Amino acid sequence: MLDTALYDAYFFDLDGTIFIGDRLLPGVGKTFAALRANEKKIMFLTNTTVQTRADCQARLEKLGLCVEREEIMTAAYAAGLYFQQQADSARVLVVGERELAAELASFQIRQVQAPSQATHVLVGMDRTFTYEKLLLAADALRNGAKLIVANPDPVCPVPGGAIPDTGALAQAIETAGGATVWAMTGKPSRFYAEQVFQQLNVRPEQCLMVGDRLETDILLGKNSGMKTALVLTGVTTCHELERAGIRPDFVLPTLDGSAHDRQEQQQCR
Incomplete structure (x- = not known):
């Protein structure tokens, strides 16, 4: 043990x-x-960027582990801390699911949809990733936005195997936008x-x-x-x-x- x-x-x-x-x-x-x-x-x-800290807390408690929310750090929450501490006036185009956007919103970080308005592109796991999202993120990077990646994980383990994670999407966006990663917020x-x-x-x-x-x-x-x-x-x-x-x-x-x-x-x- x-x-x-x-x-x-x-x-x-x-x-x-x-x-x-x-x-x-x-x-x-x-x-x-x-x-x-x-x-x-x-x-x-x-x-994770597809669960908030509250989601993680609820999941752990369902499994029998009693934890406080402050005992949990996610890559999504760390992204909010990053922008709060280092770029609080950022305008962020998010490639990710609603939980990532929700954590950013809790820090009152401005989120935008138009590539021309974005100062940063934040990439997390996105199980609804599309060619259109790839195009928007790449356009933002070519317009000078900085690429922020929540984590480098290429896959996420699931029962019976694994599914593509943030790292796989980030590499596609990095290639399409002709940019390199400016910062990473997760492990x-x-x-x-x-x-x-x-x-x-x-x-x-x-x-x-x-x-x-x-x-x-x-x-x-x-x-x-x-x-x-x-x-x-x-x-x-x-x-x-x-x-x-x-x-x-x-x-x-x-x-x-x-x-x-x-x-x-x-x-x-």
Whole structure:
């Protein structure tokens, strides 16, 4: 089982780490209860842009985990923080679903539809993505708008497989608009890490980042000075870990920590 006494704060990814679909993953409930009993700081760090923090809170509570909204950071909410802190007069053309637009609206960030009016294009996951949306975003970039990407995830894990995510759409828009990404608001960006450290008032060395993706979760932790734990319940497989250049501090097949799991962990090293 994950050591729940060693660090002051524990950060967890959601999809592939805490749950997949409507199923809580092995060991999550026991780990969460132990962290609460030890009065540890907890925060759920997700790159989702198709759920608000309130949506994430409701989903976790439905699965039996009682959390506060302030214990959740999404890439969509981080985008709102980014514009509030660094471009509060921005006029943003959003490529994404209504939840991304809602989080921006909560920060009173102006949103526009016309490419000629946009100072920024913000890209999130969009399951209604069309050629017209691609054209509008590309036009805005060619008119000088800056490209802001919520996260680099190419796919999102779902029961039975994966679906295209923000990174896939952002690459298409980047290519069509002849632009490069100006900033990223989600994992593994330094901006994202700074927001959660400030919110919990902790230093990186006091924290453990737990997730299933090497290139976002583990890289976020390593780039910002946290210890990292990879769980093999989501995107990254044991075989992929062996070939990767990103090395977590710990590897756990699940958060459950059974004897069989520890044997599998040894085989991954």
